Amino acid sequence: MEHLTPALSGRSFVVTGGALGIGGGIADAAAAAGAKVLVVDRDAGAGRARVERIAAAGGTAAFLQADLATHDGCRAAVGEAVAAFGAVDVLCNNVGIQPAESYATAEETTEEAWDLIMAVNVKSYFLTAKYAIPHMRRRGGGAIINIASVQGLQSAPLVPAYAASKGAVLSLTRQLAIDYARENIRVLAVCPGSIDTPLLRTAAAMQDGDVEQTVRDWGRAHPLGRTGQPEDIASVVVFLAGAGASFMTGEYVCVDGGYNALGAWAEPREPAPAGA
Ligand SMILES: NC(=O)c1ccc[n+]([C@@H]2O[C@H](COP(=O)([O-])OP(=O)(O)OC[C@H]3O[C@@H](n4cnc5c(N)ncnc54)[C@H](O)[C@@H]3O)[C@@H](O)[C@H]2O)c1
Numbered sequence: 261m262e263h264l265t266p267a268l269s270g271r272s273f274v275v276t277g278g279a280l281g282i283g284g285g286i287a288d289a290a291a292a293a294g295a296k297v298l299v300v301d302r303d304a305g306a307g308r309a310r311v312e313r314i315a316a317a318g319g320t321a322a323f324l325q326a327d328l329a330t331h332d333g334c335r336a337a338v339g340e341a342v343a344a345f346g347a348v349d350v351l352c353n354n355v356g357i358q359p360a361e362s363y364a365t366a367e368e369t370t371e372e373a374w375d376l377i378m379a380v381n382v383k384s385y386f387l388t389a390k391y392a393i394p395h396m397r398r399r400g401g402g403a404i405i406n407i408a409s410v411q412g413l414q415s416a417p418l419v420p421a422y423a424a425s426k427g428a429v430l431s432l433t434r435q436l437a438i439d440y441a442r443e444n445i446r447v448l449a450v451c452p453g454s455i456d457t458p459l460l461r462t463a464a465a466m467q468d469g470d471v472e473q474t475v476r477d478w479g480r481a482h483p484l485g486r487t488g489q490p491e492d493i494a495s496v497v498v499f500l501a502g503a504g505a506s507f508m509t510g511e512y513v514c515v516d517g518g519y520n521a522l523g524a525w526a527e528p529r530e531p532a533p534a535g536a
Contacts, residue, residue: 267502269294272345274337276328276388277355279306281457282407285490286352286497291319293498295350298341300324300333328355329379334387338395348395350501353385353429354407358422358459360466366420374421381425382432389436393445401444403501406433407493408449408512410520426451430512437510446509448500453516454478455488483518 273290277283279301291297291314299321301307307323314321324340326333341348357380362373385406396402411419412426430449437447454460456475464474479487496515499505514520 267294268350268498271295271349271501272298272341272347273350273352273501274298274300274341274348274388274392275352275354276300276337276384278352279303279310279323281459282452282455282490282493283352283354284310285494286354287321288314288317288319289491289494289498290350290352290501291321292317293502295320296345297321298324298337298344300326300328300337300340301355302327328384328388329376331387334384335391337388338391341392342395347399348392348402349399350403350405351388351392351396352405352407352497352501353388355384356381356407356409356425356459358419358463360462362421363418363463363466364420365418369421377421377425378428381422382428385429385432389432389447393440396445397443401446403505404433404436404445404447405497405500406447406449407497408433408451410451410453410514410516412449413451413512413514413520433512434510441509446505448505448508448510449512450493450496450500451512451514451516451520452493453482453488453514453519455490455493457490460487479517481519482516483521486517488515488517 268290273295275283275286278287278299287297287299287310299307299310304325311321311323322344326336338348389404406429408429409426411423412430433447433449464471467474475487493515
């Protein structure tokens with residue numbers, strides 16, 4: 261049974277975009293599993309509140325304010341974890357954006373919007389891995405868990421930059437996994453369906469009608485009949501980062517209430533739920 265227990269005790273765990281939403285849930289769950297958690301986020305108020313909440317629950321956490329759209333921000337994320345906890349054992353690349361103006365055709369998508377989405381959703385995953393891997397090697401291994409999306413696997417209308425970014429995350433996950441497997445660095449991805457976060461509610465607010473009703477409607481489109489919560493993703497991330505997943509690498513796990521199991525014959529819905 262011990263093998264199945266997600267034991268992150270004493271592990272140094274970095275979560276990008278860890279102040280709010282899914283990343284906030286991951287920070288809480290990793291700390292509850294015994295990890296020393298570095299929350300990296302551009303939102304200082306929410307980041308500090310997250311760390312205080314973890315400390316109040318008896319966990320260990322630190323916060324770094326950084327813009328993960330920048331090279332310096334990504335490098336600092338790893339440097340701060342090493343400074344605070346002496347290592348990086350687990351890197352959870354969670355940060356991601358889907359701004360309102362990116363719900364558009366390719367013709368309507370500006371180059372600036374494309375570049376920003378790629379910088380945050382893909383390039384930060386590459387840069388943080390690039391800087392974290394030498395520290396994992398020094399410790400004899402580690403785990404990188406990338407948050408992708410079911411939109412990296414199947415398509416929905418009018419999200420070209422976001423969908424391309426999530427496909428790239430899945431490809432990068434496979435590539436890092438095979439390149440570093442012999443060094444005991446496992447690399448995995450999680451593909452969430454619609455999860456109730458600020459990102460999802462921003463998308464819901466763009467629809468006609470009541471936000472709560474839209475979130476409920478999107479939840480009903482998932483076979484399990486509800487939107488997910490950050491904790492639904494966080495518990496899987498903790499499992500993947502721990503010893504129970506020691507023979508897993510180069511793989512993705514859908515945590516989507518069954519959404520990705522729906523076939524093309526499923527009733528067409530317009531627009532598709534955010535994240536799904
Ligand atoms: N919510 C969903 O339905 C859903 C579905 C599939 C995939 N995802 C993915 O899950 C991840 C988390 O999504 P979420 O819904 O929790 O998002 P969110 O917008 O609710 O939270 C994102 C967090 O990242 C931070 N952040 C954004 N840009 C940043 C930057 N440049 N530098 C530093 N921090 C930054 C924000 O301050 C916030 O704390 C993303 O990769 C997203 O694409 C979400």
